[in-house]
């Protein structure tokens with residue numbers, strides 16, 4: 323690991339001024355992604371600004387029924403929080419399906435949003451990777467790409483977004499609050515991550531001097547009936563091949579509200595708007611669920627090692643939606 | 655160099671460390687406490703698990719400077735019924751993963767007692783779920799054992815949890 327200057331920010335203003343004064347600085351949350359990438363010399367900041375002492379570790383109820391989550395709330399605390407378990411079970415479950423007990427104790431909400439891909443060539447500095455080195459080429463296209471995406475890819479990059487938490491946040495229409503010396507702004511989480519296009523190294527809408535301060539989740543009645551399912555190569559402690567976050571509310575046999583997002587298959591946490599369109603007011607049946615999943619995956623582009631994900635995602639979407647129905651085909 | 659004060663197993667240590675030095679290397683190389691093991695150095699195996707103010711973390715991904723003012727417990731500071739239960743249930747072979755397994759299991763039992771859910775807990779459950787074999791394995795999945803002593807590990811934890 324290269325040497326760097328370390329600053330522990332006592333308050334938000336100090337953190338914001340420090341990052342705007344130093345062109346090659348990085349914020350340090352739990353460190354579970356940044357320290358790893360610095361050790362591999364993929365990230366080489368000159369200055370590391372430790373933000374874990376900032377007063378941003380609260381989970382609070384918003385007027386109207388939403389919840390505001392500080393950027394420094396640890397993943398394990400968020401997953402176990404009564405407000406989240408009660409109102410947004412899909413979010414609690416998504417977090418618990420990621421990483422391990424130890425890592426979730428360290429990982430912060432802000433860091434989870436900004437974690438980088440697990441594409442093996444991104445980590446292998448001896449291979450070409452457009453995300454690591456713009457213009458170098460993409461070793462995954464012709465190489466090992468079992469864990470890459472089938473939706474939102476470009477000829478420049480196929481890397482899947484690795485986060486479980488973000489998949490649930492996308493389904494829930496959460497917003498990310500960010501701050502810099504220039505002010506505060508809010509970004510819908512579904513716009514926060516970028517598609518790779520011709521610039522896969524630009525991964526989010528966040529400017530280098532912006533600090534994520536909170537995530538806000540709006541109220542959603544259907545979210546009380548929500549679930550996360552993750553399919554992976556081993557039972558636990560592995561990234562998703564495919565994952566599905568879903569919330570469902572059925573009335574008189576028809577879908578009143580359906581929210582759906584996919585993980586493991588998209589270059590960003592993938593909100594399944596096509597599927598939601600097909601589900602709107604459709605009968606709450608397995609056929610309709612299947613049609614919705616197919617509509618979403620129509621645009622998927624499979625490659626030799628990852629094409630299996632397309633059918634796996636279709637089946638997982640249908641299974642999760644079916645699981646959200648009670649035995650009489652309704653919702654609780 | 656940055657001066658950090660970390661309590662390790664109840665003893666206040668004042669150390670001069672480079673910001674890039676991990677808590678794991680600080681324990682092993684600077685303090686000579688080699689009970690905490692380095693397996694992968696990338697968060698993927700759990701051998702380096704220690705307790706920070708009672709919570710389990712991977713010390714390989716922790717910078718020592720970040721833990722200034724915190725209280726760390728390593729295997730050297732632990733005297734717990736789990737240790738004897740691991741021996742009785744053959745919860746180890748080479749023993750390399752064991753310090754991490756023990757630290758992790760102690761914190762896991764504590765998380766469970768506080769009512770924390772796991773990925774296999776029914777979402778609707780509000781009280782602490784019963785600590786079944788499935789729950790134990792899921793909650794301990796951050797600790798790999800290259801020797802495959804998992805059955806003994808799960809049995810030892812189940813026995814202590816049932817006491």
Ligand SMILES: Cc1cc2nc3c(=O)[nH]c(=O)nc-3n(C[C@H](O)[C@H](O)[C@H](O)COP(=O)(O)OP(=O)(O)OC[C@H]3O[C@@H](n4cnc5c(N)ncnc54)[C@H](O)[C@@H]3O)c2cc1C
Nearest residue numbers: 351352353354355356420421430432433434485486534697
């Ligand atoms: C072995 C292993 C397995 C894993 N498995 C999974 C998995 O199955 N599913 C999953 O979802 N994740 C998984 N993870 C990833 C883990 O969830 C992330 O590493 C973690 O969420 C990152 O959070 P952090 O606080 O540690 O981030 P850090 O490492 O501290 O930071 C990550 C990035 O975010 C930036 N950053 C942090 N906070 C802010 C902020 N407030 N504002 C602006 N920028 C910020 C940092 O500068 C850095 O670039 C795994 C990680 C490991 C090591």
Ligand code: SF4
Nearest residue numbers: 441451452460479480
């Ligand atoms: S898929 Fe993206 S991250 Fe992976 S090698 Fe290609 S450019 Fe790099």
Ligand code: FES
Nearest residue numbers: 693694695700714
């Ligand atoms: S050495 Fe820390 S997790 Fe493997």
Ligand code: FES
Nearest residue numbers: 747749799800801
């Ligand atoms: S006992 Fe050998 S690695 Fe677990």
